[in-house]
Amino acid sequence: MSNFTKEMINNYADKLLIGLTSEEEEMIQSEFDQIEKNMNLINEIPDISKVEPLSFPFEVTLTDLRSDEDASEEIPIDILLQNCDSYEGREVEVPKVVG
Amino acid sequence: MENINKNISELHDLLVNKKVTSEELIKESIAKCHEIQEKTNSFVMILDDAKPTDVTDSLLSGIPYGMKDNFSTKGIVTTGSSNSLKDYVPFFDATVIKKLKEAGAVGVTKTVLDEFGMGCTGTTGHTGIVHNPWSYKRSASGSSSGSAASVACGVYPFALGSDTGDSIRKPAAYTGIVGYKPTYGMVSRYGLFPYASSLDTVGCLTRSVEDAAIVVDAIKGIDENDMTSWDSSDIKLKENLDGEVKGKKLFYIKEICDISNYANPSDELKEHLDNFKKTVELCKSLGMGVEEVNVDKTLLNALPPTYVVVSYAEATSNMSNLTGISFGPRGEGDNVMDMIKDHRTKGFSPLIKRRFVIGSYVLQSENQEKYFLNAKRVRRLIVNKMNELFNKYDALILPVGSGPAKYLDENMNIYNGENNVLEEHLQIGNYGGYPSITIPNGFVSKLPVGVNITGKVKDDINVLNIAYALESKMDYKNQLAREVE
C-alpha cells in the first residue's frame, strides 16, 4: 500500500501545470515509495540539520557589479516575437486572464 | 584519404600547410554525419550548408565540430531535444558558440541529448534513442549522448557538452573517448538551457586530453552575461600540458572501488574494477602516489538522493519559463492557465515529468526542510570532505560506472530503487564545482570503459596533466569507435 495516492501525484504535477496520463500517473505512483525511501537516506546522516546548506559549488564573493549605465540595444519587434504563436501588434496575446 | 578523424593539431597543420581546406573538412564531416545518423541517431540536425572559415593562428580555425542541442545557436533551431521547443529559433548565440565562431570553428551539427539534459541514457530525446557506435544495442549514456557518439565515430574532433551530474563524463567512458568538465564558472553558461544552475557546467567531448585542453582554452573566460563566471585568463591549459606528474598524490575511495562492497558482483564488474587497479598501478609507475581512503558510507549513500533532490528541484524552477506563451508551440485552452498546462503536458516526455513531480514534491513547504535543505546540507558535507582530502592530495581517481555501456531495453528507465554510488560518484565533481575528466582505460566485454580524475577547484591544469600523462601510457588516445557487437 503506497504512501502516495494518484491524487497526490497528480497534485504535485498540477502545481507545475503539468498533466499526467493515467500510465504516467501509475508509473510515478509505483516508484514514489522507493524514491522517497532513497531520499530518506539523506536523513540517516546524524545531526544533518545542524549543517549549513550549500547553495553554490564554492563560495564566490563578488566585489563589483554591473553599472547602471550598461544598457542593451533595442531588439526589433519581429525578432522578439519570431517564436510567438499569437500576438497582436507589438504585444503577446493570450486568452483573457481572469483573477 | 580520410582527414576528419584526425586530432585538432594535426588538422590545423594540414590546414595551415594547405594540404586540405576548411571546405573539404566540412564536406567530409557532414558526409560522415549522414553516414552514421541512421545507426546512431546522434543528430537533431545536420547543418548541410555550414560555411568554411579562414585558417588563422587559432588552432580551431576551419575545423568542424558538434553542438549539443541545448546551446542556443542564433538563427538555428535549438530544441533541447524536447517537443516543448521543437521549432524554437534563438536570436542570440550562447557565449561559447560565439567564442568558437571567433576562434574560426564551424558548427556542423546539433546533437541529441536526453531532454534538457535530464537523463543519463540517451533515450529521452524527442527525436529518439541514441545508439552507441560500439554496439547499436547499447546506450551511449547521457545526457551528451549525440555529442559523444559522433566524436567517437570520428565525424569531427570535438563536440560541446554540458554536465550536471555526469552528462559529459559518463558518455565519454561508454563511447571510449575523453570527456572534460572544467571548474564551475570557468566557461560561461549564458545561452545554455539550464537544468540545475548550481551544478550545470559547459565542457567538451574529444578523443584526446590535448584536444580537450585546446577546446576549453578557446571557450573559457569571464562573461558579463554570467555572474557565476570568473576570470581564467591566467590559466593556459594546452600550454601547460607537459605530463610532469612525478610526485603527485592521488586517492581513491575504498567504499566504491573495493569488490568486497558488492554483494553479487557480476563478471563485468570484477573485470572493470580489476581494470581500475591496473590503471592505479600505471599511475604509480608514472611516479604518482596513489592511496586508498575511507569515506563514510552513510555519506556516500546519501549522494544519489542528494542529486535527485537538488537537481530536480532546481530544474522545476528553471523550466517554469516553458509556457508556450512567447515561444514554443502554443497549447490549447480557454484560459491562460489551461493553455500553459496543455503546452507543458504535451511538450515534456514522461521521464522528465517524473523528475518534475519529484522536484515539486521536495520543494513543498512541508518537505523543504526534510529533503531540499537537508540535501543541500549533504552537499556541504561531501564538499567539505573533498576539500579536506584535496588539501592532502592532488586528485581523486575512480572507475566510471560499473562496467561498459548498458543494453538499451525498455526497463532501462524504470526506477529500480538501486542506490549505487559507483554509478553516481561523478556528481561529486558537480557538488563542489571541481574540474573533472574521464579518459578511456580499457575494455570490458570488448566495450570501452573509462576512469575519472577529479581535482580541486581551479586546478584544471593539474587534473589535465594527470590525465594526459596516464593517457600517454595507454593505447586509447584518439581511438575511434568500431562496431564490436
Add this chain to the structure above:
Amino acid sequence: MEYKVVIGLEFHCEMKSHTKVFSRGLNGYNKTPNSNIDPIDMAFPGTLPVLNKECVKKSIMMASILNCKIPEYMTFDRKNYFYPDLPKGYQLTQFFNPVGTNGYIDIDVNGTNKRVFVHDIHLEEDAASLDHYYNTSTIDYNRAGVPLLELVTEPCINSADEAIAFLEQVRNIYQYTDISECDSKKGQIRCDVNVSIMNENDTELGTKVEVKNVNSFANIRETINYEIKRQSELKSSGRYNEVIQETRRYDDESGTTIHMRSKVDAIDYKYFTEPNIPRFKISEELVNEIKNNIPMLANDRKAKYISEYSLSEYDASVLVKDKKVSDYFEECISYGCNPKSACNWITTRLLGELNKNEISIDEVYIKPNMINELVQLVENKKISSDQAKKVFTYMLEENITPLEIVKKYEMEVIEDSGLIESLVNEVISENEKAISDYKNGRTNMLDYLVGQVMNKSKGKANPSEAKNKMLEKLS
C-alpha cells in the same frame, strides 16, 4: 463599538534607474510596448540575471535611512509561481536575507510623534503588464524586471491617518533621495494592506485580512476605513467568525474590498536561494560611502529654509511637501531671487493654480526663471506689486514671460517726474471739490486724489512719486 485597529503595510515602489535590476533592459516609461527588452526580460531559454549596482546601492541607502540592520552579503531568492505576467515562472526577490531588517522611522501624525517599526525592506523585480480586452489579454514586457523596493512594516499602525502619514513620509524620502519618483499616477506604487481589529484590552491580535495591490494613497485610506467598518460591524453583531483570514482586493468603483482567495488556497512559493547570482559583499566602506552621500531629506531642507531664508515653519513645510516644489523653489533662488518673494509666489498663487488644474509643478508654464524675472521687476520698481499680480495671471493665461507681458500691456511704471507732475496737475484741475475737502481737513481725500493719478496713468505711475508730487502741489 470602537475597537483597536492593527494595520501592517507592504509598500512596493518602482525605483528610478537607467536599466533594470537584473537585466540591461531600459527602466523608464515607454509607451511603445516591448521596446525596453533584454532577452532575459522575456525569459528566453539560457538567459541569466545580471545585477545592477545602482539598484543595490539605492536599496542600501533606504535601509540605512530606515535605521535597519544591513547584512554582510546581498543575496537573492526565487519566489516560484505561474502567471502570464511572470515570464520566468519565478520572481527574483529577497526572502531569506533582505537588505534591511528591524528598522524604524519616526513620523508626525497631526502633531503627534509616532515611531513606525519596519520589519524589512528588500529589493526585487516587477512583473510584466497585462492589458485586458473582450476575450483576450495582451502582455507588454517593458515593466518585467523593473526594480522594486518593498517595505514591510510591523503591525504597529493603528489608523488610516497614521498609515497615510507614514506613507507620505516614505514617499518623501524616496523622492528626496532620488530612489523613486513614487508617483501613483504613473502606476509606480502598490500597497498590500493588512487590517485586523481587537478589543482594547485583548492581548491576542484579531483575524488578519489582507487587501492586495492598492495603488494610491487615497485608495489606501478608503481601504483601511472600509475594512475597519466591515470588520467592526461583524464583530459588534457577534459575527466575528465571518471575518476570515483571506486576501481581498480594493474595488475602485464601489469603494469596497472584495474577496479574492482564502488562506487555505494560499500559494506555496517554494522559496530557494537564486543560484545564478553569487553573493555580493556589502562592505563597511560601501555602507559608509552610501550613508555619507544621502542627499538632504525634506526635514533637512525645511530646517535650512527656516534658518537661512527666515521662512516660517508653515511655509517651509508647504515647500518641502513635494520634492519637485522644493527643487523649483531652490532653482528660483539659484537665479538670485529673494527667497521670501519666491516662497510667496509659490505658496500663495502657484500651488493653488496647480491644484485647480490638477497638474504638477513641472507641467505648469511658469518656470523658476520667470518667477525670478517677476520678482526682479518689482524689486527694481519697474512695476508695482499690484501689477505683478496681474502679470502672474497673464502668464498663466497667455503663456508668455513677465518681460513680454509688461511690454505688451505697456505696464512699465512711469518714472518721469515731469510726466507725473503733469498728471497731478490734471487731476487737481479736474477735482476742485476734492481739493477743497482735503484742505478743509479730510486728509483721506489724498488717497482718492492719488488714485485718480494712478487711473489716469493706467496704473503705471510710480505710486509714491505720485503721492509726493500731490502733497507738494497741495501744500
